[in-house]
Amino acid sequence: MTMETAWEAGTLGSPKGPQRLLFGQMHEDAEIERTAFEGKSRVFCIASAGSTALKLAEEHEVIACDINPVQLAYAERRANGAATMTGDAEKAMSFARAFMPLIGWGPGTVRTFLMLSDTGEQMAFWREHLDTLRFRAGLDVLLSRTVLRTLYAPQFLSCLPTGFGAVIRKRLERGFANHANASNPYARALLLGESCNDRTARVRKPQFVLGDAATLLESCAARSFDGFTLSNILDGAQPSYRSRLARAVRRAATDDAIVVLRSFAEPPVQLAVNYAERDRSMLWGVVDLRSAHTF
Ligand SMILES: C[S@@+](CC[C@H](N)C(=O)[O-])C[C@H]1O[C@@H](n2cnc3c(N)ncnc32)[C@H](O)[C@@H]1O
Structure with missing residues (x-):
């Protein structure tokens, strides 16, 4: 190309x-x-x-x-x-979310997590219920070069660090440690696939x-x-x-x-x-x- x-x-x-x-x-x-x-x-x-x-x-x-x-x-x-x-990006994210029940992330657990607003409680919940061995292994597979290469052109992958699964887990932890879930529309979009935008015609x-x-x-x-x-x-x-x-x-x-x-x-x-x-x-x-x- x-x-x-x-x-x-x-x-x-x-x-x-x-x-x-x-x-x-x-x-x-x-x-x-x-x-x-x-x-x-x-x-x-x-x-x-x-x-x-x-x-x-x-x-x-x-x-x-x-x-x-x-x-x-x-x-x-x-x-x-x-x-x-x-x-297409949301389709790929929705495909990834389809594995949540398999790794033990039930809808109730994820929704409870997203209702929290104390970052200390969020981190405790994350470690106890979500950052499990199965989650880590599943994310490593989904974000491996082998899987990503089937979805994305090589030019989009060259900027990604090695061990992208582990890197993304660190970024997620950093996010949950710093921002209250209850008022974070991006966390809901990521974990539930909800739209974070309202639907109104704009004046400006x-x-x-x-x-x-x-x-x-x-x-x-x-x-x-x-x-x-x-x-x-x-x-x-x-x-x-x-x-x-x-x-x-x-x-x-x-x-x-x-x-x-x-x-x-x-x-x-x-x-x-x-x-x-x-x-x-x-x-x-x-x-x-x-x-x-x-x-
Ligand atoms: C870079 S992509 C990434 C999307 C983004 N991370 C998000 O969360 O929506 C965003 C948009 O940039 C457009 N884009 C990429 N390179 C561009 C360029 N050189 N000039 C203008 N638009 C570009 C793409 O077509 C795409 O619609």
């Missing part, structure tokens, strides 16, 4: 065939962006399922872009009040633009955005794309602009501050929030 980014194919697996709806909702905590962009005006956002763009549009002028036309049209429909749909809507983020930013006016939220678009992109995107972001950024970028990779040693712990969706290795001029 000669594509600069595997996301261009619009599929998570084989790049053959039509582009698909990959994300019915976002597994990124938009509170990070809401806080980071406070007082800022114009924001560039990856559309994905639209969740972050819709949230940010309440306070900012939002340009929401996506390389996948199916995904962009879906995000726009959601801005007009359409219901949440199931994307993002402007939806089809295209690749770097190309769009290269063509926009210099110093025209105060914030950028780029999802994890570099997980699956070539190194040359990373450099091009960084140049385009710096050119399009106002003096105080902030950029937020997520990754499933483990944090590099040179990352001074990592906001991954604050993200209630719990899955990220890196939530990099920094001045756009050091991006």
